[in-house]
Amino acid sequence: MGAPKEIVQRAYEAFGRGDVPAILDLVGDEVDWEFVASAGLPYAGRRTTRDEVAAFFADIPRADQIHEFEPREFIEAGDHVTVLGWEKSTALDTGKTFESEWVHVFTVQGGKITRWRGFFNTAARYGK
Structure with missing residues (x-):
């Protein structure tokens, strides 16, 4: 099964x-499972099934080309794991390359991810 961090x-x-x-x-x-961002971002929003989570992963490359993606720090507290990271991507709708720190927060129960929240600087993506 493994510990939540693993x-x-x-x-x-x-x-x-x-x-x-x-x-x-x-x-x-x-x-x-929710990526917290404006509704205009294709992979934003909440999902509640594995099929919907699969659609989340399918939506990412339709919106952004990820050049570098680095989880940098894993902070475990019981069933919860917070991951701090960084990415460099290109927004396909604008062609703008952007960099952003990000935070992902997981809950792991019974060896499975049961909750996830993702956040990054969407203003960097939209050039604001």
Whole structure:
């Protein structure tokens, strides 16, 4: 099963390989997954099933080309893991390359991710 931090690290390793099925294997049957951003961002919003989480991962490359994506710090507190990171991406709708720090907050129960929140500087993406 693994400790929450280990489960989360495995998810990032899978993301780095582009292995979405491996990520989905780490997601619970019931999940509360939300990228907090304006509704205009295709991957923003809440998802509650594995299929919807799969759609989240499909929406990312339709909106942004990720050049560099670095989880930098993992902070574990019981069932919760907060990850601080950084990315450099290009917004495909504007062609603008942007950099942003990001925060992802996970809850892991029974060896599965049951809750996720993602945040980054959307103003950097939109050039504001």
